Structure formats: C-alpha cells, structure tokens
C-alpha cells in the first residue's frame with residue numbers, strides 16, 4: 276500500500292515537473308510521462324553507471340583559461356562541464372501548446388542558445404542531443420557520466436505556471452528519505468555510490484542508483500539556480516524542489532531539472548528570449564556551486 280501510494284505520489288510530482296501541472300490538478304496529457312516514470316521505476320536496469328558509452332562526447336568549446344605564469348596560492352579549478360539535456364525529442368514531443376509549440380523543439384532551441392552563450396563565457400558545454408532524436412534516459416546520463424567534473428541540466432518547458440517563471444528540481448529517491456540527507460550516506464573512498472560502499476568488492480553501481488550519492492550536491496546546485504531564477508524571472512520560487520525524476524536518476528554527477536513556464540507562451544520567440552538571462556543564471560549558479568564544492572571526486 277505504501278509503495279503504491281508513493282508510486283502514485285511520484286507520478287503526480289513528475290507530471291507536475293514535466294508538464295508544469297500542479298500536483299493537485301493532474302491532467303490526461305501528463306500520463307505519458309508519468310507512464311515513463313512508472314515503467315522506469317518498475318524495471319530496474321542491470322549494468323553499471325560507470326560503463327563506457329560509445330556516444331561519449333568530447334568536451335566542446337574553448338578550454339578554460341590558463342592562469343599562466345601569474346603566481347597564485349592555489350590554481351583555480353576549471354568550471355565543470357555543463358551537460359545540457361534538451362528533454363524529449365523524436366516521437367516524444369513533450370508538452371504541446373495551443374499555439375502549436377512543441378516542448379521538444381523549444382527546449383532544443385533554448386539549449387542551443389545556452390550552449391553558444393556559455394561557451395562564449397568560457398564554459399565547456401556538451402549536449403545530449405542536438406537534433407530531433409530521443410536518446411534514452413540512460414544514454415543521456417552516460418554522456419554526463421563520461422566526465423568526472425560535470426553538471427547535468429535537463430531542460431523542460433511545462434504546460435502551466437506563470438509565463439516567464441522557472442523552477443529548478445533535483446531528484447528525490449523513493450521511498451522518500453525524509454529528514455535523512457543523502458550526504459549522510461556512507462561513501463568508501465574510490466567508490467562512487469553508497470551501494471558500492473555497502474559492498475566494497477563491487478564498485479559497479481546500478482543505473483537506478485547512480486544519482487543517489489550526488490543528491491545533496493544536486494540540491495545545492497538546484498538551490499543556487501533557483502535563487503538566480505527568483506532574481507531574474509519575477510514570480511519564480513526562491514527554493515528548489517525535490518521530485519522523483521527518471522531524467523536524473525542515472526546521472527553520476529550533480530544533476531538538476533529546469534522547468535520553464537510555459538508551453539502556453541504566445542510564441543517560441545517569447546520563450547527563447549528567456550535564454551539570455553537563463554544563461555546568466557546558470558553561469559552564476561554554477562560558480563556559486565563550485566565555490567562550495569566539496570573536495571573533488573577521486
């Protein structure tokens with residue numbers, strides 16, 4: 276019963292993210308994505324998140340500036356690689372607006388703009404898709420997992436909410452851990468997951484568990500983003516939210532979902548205009564996140 280309740284709750288929450296639908300007002304159009312989540316949660320994939328992937332992409336964009344010969348007490352760490360994930364694609368159109376806009380197209384356009392702007396400002400950026408394809412959740416995650424120092428940002432455009440507001444989410448594992456922060460999960464040096472910590476002989480982790488040891492960092496990144504959104508996009512909340520997100524579950528790096536309101540905008544251009552301040556928000560939030568970064572992973 277409890278599991279069924281949590282499953283139902285997770286479906287509603289996931290629908291609220293993907294389609295911008297408040298948890299108390301589910302709608303039929305949200306069921307496809309909820310179905311994806313349900314299927315993903317019921318079918319634990321074998322394998323390991325650290326496995327090599329043929330689609331691992333090399334870093335794109337200029338390398339971070341070399342501090343050169345200027346003597347400094349400590350060399351600044353390069354910014355993390357930003358992995359931009361335009362959600363949906365192909366036959367999965369995502370949310371659709373009455374004006375004909377399709378979420379899969381809008382998020383791709385926004386991601387392309389963000390990519391260009393972030394590269395201009397010295398970031399290295401990788402896209403999980405650059406066309407109308409629809410990689411699986413794990414294929415998208417594998418791209419991010421190919422990098423030790425990366426942040427994963429999946430982009431959605433929901434179907435409700437005040438147009439021009441943006442929300443940040445991080446993954447909530449269920450059964451919900453309640454007041455137990457993920458940062459309290461034991462970690463074995465060299466291991467990448469709590470599961471591996473529990474079984475030091477096996478450093479391979481389930482795709483379904485990949486995000487678990489990173490949830491605290493993901494929350495920190497989501498909070499940093501949400502603070503920027505509150506300042507740059509009036510009406511946005513000031514704190515991020517946790518929901519069970521299959522998009523993020525297989526990512527072995529800090530990972531967040533960004534939900535832009537909304538697909539009901541009068542035109543694609545009115546949503547694309549958000550890309551500029553969104554890029555600034557990402558830059559500032561990643562910098563804040565990096566300053567507070569715990570010692571880098573082994």
Ligand SMILES: [Zn+2]
Pocket residue numbers: 292293294362363369370378430431432
């Ligand atoms: Zn979506």
